[in-house]
Amino acid sequence: xxxxxxxxxxxxxxxxxxxxxxxxxxxxxxxxxxxxxxxxxxxxxxxxxxxxxxxxxxxxxxxxxxxxxxxxxxxxxxxxxxxxxxxxxxxxxxxxxxxxxxxxxxxxxxxxxxxxxxxxxxxxxxxxxxxxxxxxxxxxxxxxxxxxxxxxxxxxxxxxxxxxxxxxxxxxxxxxxxxxxxxxxxxxxxxxxxxxxxxxxxxxxxxxxxxxxxxxxxxxxxxxxxxxxxxxxxxxxxxxxxxxxxxxxxxxxxxxx
Amino acid sequence: xxxxxxxxxxxxxxxxxxxxxxxxxxxxxxxxxxxxxxxxxxxxxxxxxxxxxxxxxxxxxxxxxxxxxxxxxxxxxxxxxxxxxxxxxxxxxxxxxxxxxxxxxxxxxxxxxxxxxxxxxxxxxxxxxxxxxxxxxxxxxxxxxxxxxxxxxxxxxxxxxxxxxxxxxxxxxxxxxxxxxxxxxxxxxxxxxxxxxxxxxxxxxxxxxxxxxxxxxxxxxxxxxxxxxxxxxxxxxxxxxxxxxxxxxxxxxxxxxxxxxxxxxxxxxxxxxxxxxxxxxxxxxxxxxxxxxxxxxxxxxxxxxxxxxxxxxxxxxxxxxxxxxxxxxxxxxxxx
Numbered sequence: 001x002x003x004x005x006x007x008x009x010x011x012x013x014x015x016x017x018x019x020x021x022x023x024x025x026x027x028x029x030x031x032x033x034x035x036x037x038x039x040x041x042x043x044x045x046x047x048x049x050x051x052x053x054x055x056x057x058x059x060x061x062x063x064x065x066x067x068x069x070x071x072x073x074x075x076x077x078x079x080x081x082x083x084x085x086x087x088x089x090x091x092x093x094x095x096x097x098x099x100x101x102x103x104x105x106x107x108x109x110x111x112x113x114x115x116x117x118x119x120x121x122x123x124x125x126x127x128x129x130x131x132x133x134x135x136x137x138x139x140x141x142x143x144x145x146x147x148x149x150x151x152x153x154x155x156x157x158x159x160x161x162x163x164x165x166x167x168x169x170x171x172x173x174x175x176x177x178x179x180x181x182x183x184x185x186x187x188x189x190x191x192x193x194x195x196x197x198x199x200x201x202x203x204x205x206x207x208x209x210x211x212x213x214x215x216x217x218x219x220x221x222x223x224x225x226x227x228x229x230x231x232x233x234x235x236x237x238x239x240x241x242x243x244x245x246x247x248x249x250x251x252x253x254x255x256x257x
Numbered sequence: 258x259x260x261x262x263x264x265x266x267x268x269x270x271x272x273x274x275x276x277x278x279x280x281x282x283x284x285x286x287x288x289x290x291x292x293x294x295x296x297x298x299x300x301x302x303x304x305x306x307x308x309x310x311x312x313x314x315x316x317x318x319x320x321x322x323x324x325x326x327x328x329x330x331x332x333x334x335x336x337x338x339x340x341x342x343x344x345x346x347x348x349x350x351x352x353x354x355x356x357x358x359x360x361x362x363x364x365x366x367x368x369x370x371x372x373x374x375x376x377x378x379x380x381x382x383x384x385x386x387x388x389x390x391x392x393x394x395x396x397x398x399x400x401x402x403x404x405x406x407x408x409x410x411x412x413x414x415x416x417x418x419x420x421x422x423x424x425x426x427x428x429x430x431x432x433x434x435x436x437x438x439x440x441x442x443x444x445x446x447x448x449x450x451x452x453x454x455x456x457x458x459x460x461x462x463x464x465x466x467x468x469x470x471x472x473x474x475x476x477x478x479x480x481x482x483x484x485x486x487x488x489x490x491x492x493x494x495x496x497x498x499x500x501x502x503x504x505x506x507x508x509x510x511x512x513x514x515x516x517x518x519x520x521x522x523x524x525x526x527x528x529x530x531x532x533x534x535x536x537x538x539x540x541x542x543x544x545x546x547x548x549x550x551x552x553x554x555x556x557x558x559x560x561x562x563x564x565x566x567x568x569x570x571x572x573x574x575x576x577x578x579x580x581x582x583x584x585x586x587x588x589x590x591x592x593x
Contacts, residue, residue, distance in 0.1 A: 008383045016371055093366045097428065100329050100359040101384040102351050254331045255292065 005103055009111025010118060017081065017115070027077045031123040034073040035130040038066055042135045042152055046142035055139075056149055064222050067157030070131065071165050071204040074124035078169045079197050081116035082176035083189035086253065091186055095253055105248045109177060113244075116173040117166075124165050128153065156219070160226040164204065167233035172200045174240035181253055203232040282307040282436055282468035283328065287337030290323050290492075297323040299492035300337065305485065307435075308466040310458060312473055312483035314583055320492040321472040322362045325438045328470065329359045342435050355386070358434035362472075364425035365445050370414030374405060374424055377413050378431055385432035399427040402457070418445045426454060430461075437461075440472045455482050480579040488586045495586045503582050511551050512536075512575045515558075516543040518568040527565060531558065536585050545575060547585065 018024045041062060049055040089095040098108070135152035144150060153161060179192045206229045283305035290298040298320045305311040315321050326332045328341055330350035338345055344352040361367050368377050375396060382392045400406040403423040408416065413424060422445045429437060442458070443451035459482060461467045473479050479486060480500060487497040496503060517524050521539045528534050528546060533554040536547035548554050555572065562569055575581075 005384065005386075008380070012369075012372075012380050016369065019371055092370065093363070094369055096326075096331060096361040097359070097367045097381070097425075098384075099331055100354060100357070100361070101381065102355040102386065103384060104351055250330075251332050254326060 002107065003110070005107045006111035006114055009103070009108060010114035013085070013112070013115035014119060017084075017119075027081075027119065027123060030076060031073060031127050032130075034070045035127050035134060038069065038131050038152065039134045039138065041066075042138050046138045046144060052144050055142075055144055059150065059152070059154075063152070063154045063157060064225075066131075067153040067160045068205045070124070070127055070153065070157075071161055071168065072201045074120060074127065074161075074165055075168050075172050075200055075204070076197060077123055078116045078120035079172045079176050079193040079200075080190070081119060082112065082173040083180055083193040084186055085112040085115065085177050086180040087183050087186050087189045088180075090184070090253065099250055099254065105250075106245060109244055109248060112177050112180075113170065113173045116176070117169055120169045120173075121166060124161065124169070128158070128161055156222050156226055159223075160204075160229060164226070164230040164233045167230065167237050168200060168204060171233060171237035171240045172196060174237065174244040175200075178240065178244040178247055181248060200236070203229045203236065206232070280306050281340070282309070283311070283339065283341055283470055285324075285328075285337070285339040288324070288327060288334050288339055289336035290320075290327055290332060291335045296492050298327065298334075301489075301492070301494055302337075303487055303494060303497055305468060305470060307468055308462055309484045310462050310469040310471065310482055312471050312479040312486045313489055314473065314476070314479060314486060314579075315489035316587060319489045321489060322440055323492075324489070325359070325362075325440050325470065325472055328353075329357055329438050330354055355432075356435040358429035358432065358437045360425055360429045360437075360439040360442055362440040363444075364429075364440065364442075365418050365421035367425060368413040368421055368428075371412060373410050373412055374400065374416070375409040377424060378427055381428050382431050387432050395431060396427075399430055403427055403453075419447055419450055422446055423450060423454075433465075434467070436468045436470065438470045441474065442471060443473075443475060443478060451478070458482060476578075476580045476583055486579070488583060490587055496582075500579060500582075503579075511548060512581055513546050513548055513551065513555075514540070514543050514571065514573050514575045515546055515569070516571040517562065518570060524562070524567060527562065527567075528558065531561070534558070536588065538584070543571070545581065 045055050045058050045062070049058060086095070089098055103111070131152060136146060136150070139150045140146060148155065151158070175196055176189070176193055179196070180189050183189050183192065206225045281304040283303075285304070286302050288298055288301040289296070301320075301324065313321050313324060323332065327334055328339055328346060330346050330353050334347065338347050340346075341353045342356045344356070346353050369380070372380065378396045378399070379392060382395065383389075387395060396409075397406060400409055403426065405416075405420060405423055405427070408420065413421060416424065422442075426439075426442060429439065437458075439458075443454050446454060455478065458469055458471075462469055462484075471479070471483065483500075485497070485499055486503065488495045496506065498506070515524070515528070521542065521544060525537055525539060525544055528544065529537050531554075533549040534546050535549065536545075538545050548558065551574075559569060559572065
């Protein structure tokens with residue numbers, strides 16, 4: 001198995017997807033929602049409070065909600081792109097030609113996972129960067145001092161997004177590719193992807209639940225919930241990948257053409 | 258514009274994993290495929306020598322496309338197996354795919370419509386592991402040969418059906434495979450393009466020893482091009498051999514053309530009632546007949562017709578065409 005061949009598949013899929021403007025701008029637009037929403041809230045915090053202490057207190061209340069919001073938004077593009085992965089090839093009648101190449105099942109599936117992972121990670125990193133830079137600019141504009149405490153998302157949130165985020169993207173990509181290989185039409189895959197998102201956002205919103213149950217969140221509890229999310233995401237990723245590779249069936253794919 | 262295959266070298270010249278002593282590039286034994294209760298391919302066994310152009314003939318739903326899908330490892334057999342270039346399709350599917358080029362059924366619909374002609378070939382060249390430095394030259398060579406070089410930047414979806422079929426053929430040939438599995442290669446092609454493709458297939462088989470396994474409905478084309486033929490129906494191989502061998506199997510039932518002064522339909526109704534005449538079809542003003550033991554029975558036929566006041570213009574032995582063989586075999590008139 002070589003990653004090079006998987007990358008060939010991923011690059012071709014990405015190029016084809018990005019040739020369609022409504023896909024390209026749709027993904028960017030969807031991912032922009034999170035930073036816009038958060039930066040509006042940050043503006044209220046920065047300009048609506050009278051002191052840095054007050055702003056920090058308010059921010060510490062909001063921080064545990066910010067990273068789950070960005071995390072949830074980041075897995076939506078992954079699920080939509082991956083939903084199209086195999087059933088899209090079937091609808092285009094290109095699946096047979098692709099399966100006749102010397103790609104192994106793993107190479108093909110990794111390629112398909114990468115074709116949704118790469119843009120989703122780019123969007124996730126982009127949204128984190130825009131949110132961080134945007135919030136720093138807003139705080140400085142409001143005359144507040146620059147400090148690590150004013151990072152939005154905060155350090156715990158960054159940990160969640162940069163560890164559990166990619167893991168959840170891989171997990172949802174794997175499960176959607178599994179589904180994509182078992183449905184006959186793209187719209188069926190999209191319908192199932194909607195349901196899957198509802199299930200897969202649960203681990204990401206664990207930190208959010210911790211905050212709501214405890215009022216002002218305890219920092220240790222937030223970190224604990226972030227680590228729990230990462231562990232759940234890792235388990236999900238492992239299970240969904242094993243399922244995707246184990247249930248991949250060329251006969252079934254070709255018979256559904 | 259390049260329009261030659263001077264640099265062309267099939268993989269078979271570079272690497273030959275076929276076991277010593279076996280000259281068969283495709284060797285099928287007891288291959289069976291069921292889809293639920295439907296038996297698509299039934300214990301098929303046949304061998305195709307290296308450099309051979311093998312034609313698989315049969316009506317729609319006979320199991321031709323399933324056979325190709327089994328050989329290119331798209332489907333897994335229910336029973337039996339096959340060796341392609343010495344590789345087992347069950348044990349070594351990746352190796353089989355490396356040395357085979359496939360034109361799937363309705364190949365012109367199997368292209369990435371939004372990719373350009375060039376991008377389609379470039380993508381598959383990389384997937385088949387063609388060295389990066391060789392890709393441009395190979396693509397130019399094939400596109401030029403298929404008269405598609407001028408269209409290299411057009412999207413595949415913008416091409417005519419015939420051009421898409423040519424592009425799909427280019428894709429199958431791109432990595433210079435030892436074995437080519439082609440499902441209706443000239444369907445959707447105009448006569449000139451079909452002739453070019455036939456010439457290409459003949460050239461690749463003769464000069465580069467590439468083996469072709471071709472599904473076709475085009476009987477004259479198969480007769481002109483294929484070294485060996487198998488006729489399949491309901492998943493069963495009914496007959497296999499060279500065209501000459503198939504003719505020889507019909508030797509006891511020679512085919513004759515009977516031309517009379519009478520209406521063809523009336524004569525047909527008379528001859529069909531004769532026990533030694535098994536196969537009758539009309540051809541313009543005459544009848545094509547299969548007569549068992551013609552040395553004895555021709556005189557009986559003539560006497561019968563004369564007794565009915567039918568004036569016989571001609572009763573002559575016909576060159577057996579593949580169409581005659583095919584129709585007769587499909588009707589069940591010949592033993593395996």
